[in-house]
Amino acid sequence: MVLDNAEARARRDKTAPKYPSWYTDAPDLRTEDDWYLEAFQRLSTGRPQGSGPIAWRSMVEYAAWMGLDRGNTDALVVILEQMDAAWMEHHRKQNEPSKAGKPAPKIPRPPKRPTRRR
DSSP states (O other), X not given: OOOOHHHHHHHHHHXXXXXXXXHHXXXXXXXXXXXXXXXXXXXXXXXXXXXXXXXXXXXXXXXXXXXXXXXXXXXXXXXXXXXXXXXXXXXXXXXXXXXXXXXXXXXXXXXXXXXXXX
């Protein structure tokens, strides 16, 4: 019995594991984006008491450690500040009390992204 593509896909979809939407809806990332994600993940470990914003000085020290020039340091700081603002907003929304009066669950640190070795 030979299945056409639609039948094969339907069969596969029924038996395939179901992944959470945060995983399946993740944006496609370019290879060069991995560097920023790794920097964000590393710098997130130094948040004051685990929930404050990443310090500007930490970003600049990281850029110096990585050997970036002034222009690339400025770009890194802008990108990391935008990522951090989005993370802080997400964290704030997740920690607001729910409408049922129960506190929302705590959100863990950003997940580690696998690094691509070149």
